[in-house]
Amino acid sequence: TPDSTNWWDIRKYLKEFLSDRRVIEVNPIIWQVILNLFILTFRPSKTAHAYKKIWRKQSNESPLLYFTKRQAEELGNNIGSENIIVDFAMRYGNPSINSRLNNLKDKGCENIIILPLYPQYAAATTATVCDEVYRTLMRMRWQPSLQIIPHYESEPLYIDALIKSIEKKIKEIKWKPDLIISSYHGIPKSYFEKGDPYHCYCQKTTRLMKEKFNKVEIQTTFQSRFGPQEWLTPYTDKTLEDLPKKGVKNLLVICPGFASDCVETLEEINIQGRESFLGNGGKNFDLIPCLNDNPDHIELLDELINRYI
Numbered sequence: 597t598p599d600s601t602n603w604w605d606i607r608k609y610l611k612e613f614l615s616d617r618r619v620i621e622v623n624p625i626i627w628q629v630i631l632n633l634f635i636l637t638f639r640p641s642k643t644a645h646a647y648k649k650i651w652r653k654q655s656n657e658s659p660l661l662y663f664t665k666r667q668a669e670e671l672g673n674n675i676g677s678e679n680i681i682v683d684f685a686m687r688y689g690n691p692s693i694n695s696r697l698n699n700l701k702d703k704g705c706e707n708i709i710i711l712p713l714y715p716q717y718a719a720a721t722t723a724t725v726c727d728e729v730y731r732t733l734m735r736m737r738w739q740p741s742l743q744i745i746p747h748y749e750s751e752p753l754y755i756d757a758l759i760k761s762i763e764k765k766i767k768e769i770k771w772k773p774d775l776i777i778s779s780y781h782g783i784p785k786s787y788f789e790k791g792d793p794y795h796c797y798c799q800k801t802t803r804l805m806k807e808k809f810n811k812v813e814i815q816t817t818f819q820s821r822f823g824p825q826e827w828l829t830p831y832t833d834k835t836l837e838d839l840p841k842k843g844v845k846n847l848l849v850i851c852p853g854f855a856s857d858c859v860e861t862l863e864e865i866n867i868q869g870r871e872s873f874l875g876n877g878g879k880n881f882d883l884i885p886c887l888n889d890n891p892d893h894i895e896l897l898d899e900l901i902n903r904y905i
Contacts, residue, residue, distance in 0.1 A: 597657075597858075612689070616724055618719050618724045647863075663857060664684050664713070668683060684696070685697075694728070694732045710729055713855035714853070717793060722746075749798070751899075756808070761890070762805075769848075769880070773812050775812065776850060777814075778814050779865060780818055780853040781853050784823075784825050799816060812848075832869065833868075833869065833872060836873045840878045845878055847878060848883075849865055856886050
């Protein structure tokens with residue numbers, strides 16, 4: 597998350613994010629020229645505009661930071677003790693993984709468990725968290741023992757929590773959805789072809805959701821593509837444009853790949869996506885919130901962590 601919505605904080609955040617070799621797999625010399633001359637000159641303004649729409653003004657923080665804090669607090673209430681400290685970090689932005697790991701070491705932590713908050717593994721998400729953890733440990737003369745919790749795309753508690761969130765939203769609205777879009781963050785198709793299992797894990801999550809909830813059809817799409825190359829399809833934005841022409845007028849969207857609501861869910865889907873769907877002839881649209889700090893989400897995270905304690 598960026599520290600604020602001002603241009604320089606957004607630029608700093610984007611530079612860290614888009615300099616990650618796992619996120620952008622192109623020639624690093626060419627990419628640094630493109631990144632510094634073009635992207636970091638023009639994109640921060642657009643990104644800042646998106647963040648301003650969803651920024652939590654009362655606490656002056658992004659929704660992602662707010663909900664991640666809450667998750668850590670609730671987990672601390674559940675499993676925290678004199679012997680167990682629950683803390684959180686951001687892969688890009690603050691608090692950094694490096695600062696938090698060093699802080700835990702300074703507090704005397706000898707056994708550290710890392711839970712990457714990405715249900716579906718991808719090299720550009722889970723693996724880059726691991727990279728940063730390992731880089732931090734490489735600089736430590738004294739190292740703690742380390743365990744990293746893997747992906748959890750098919751955990752029963754995770755699927756149950758998603759289904760409960762769908763059912764809760766359907767009870768709240770006064771119309772019946774014709775379709776539910778299950779939108780995941782995309783990755784370039786070339787990453788999948790090189791062997792990244794992310795696409796398979798997303799499809800698995802949707803399949804398990806369908807097995808438990810058959811009242812409304814659920815369809816998988818992929819959002820947030822960046823640059824000219826082909827990404828995983830079908831694209832969420834194109835799907836939202838086309839659905840009203842196919843007779844889908846009442847739509848719910850769920851984003852199972854995000855542990856917390858963030859700019860991708862609140863701005864890209866609930867603002868841009870809503871406008872696109874309704875502007876192309878849709879009648880009703882709503883976003884099912886991410887699991888955030890829901891008790892059943894905390895129960896899931898608690899269960900995952902306790903296996904490693």
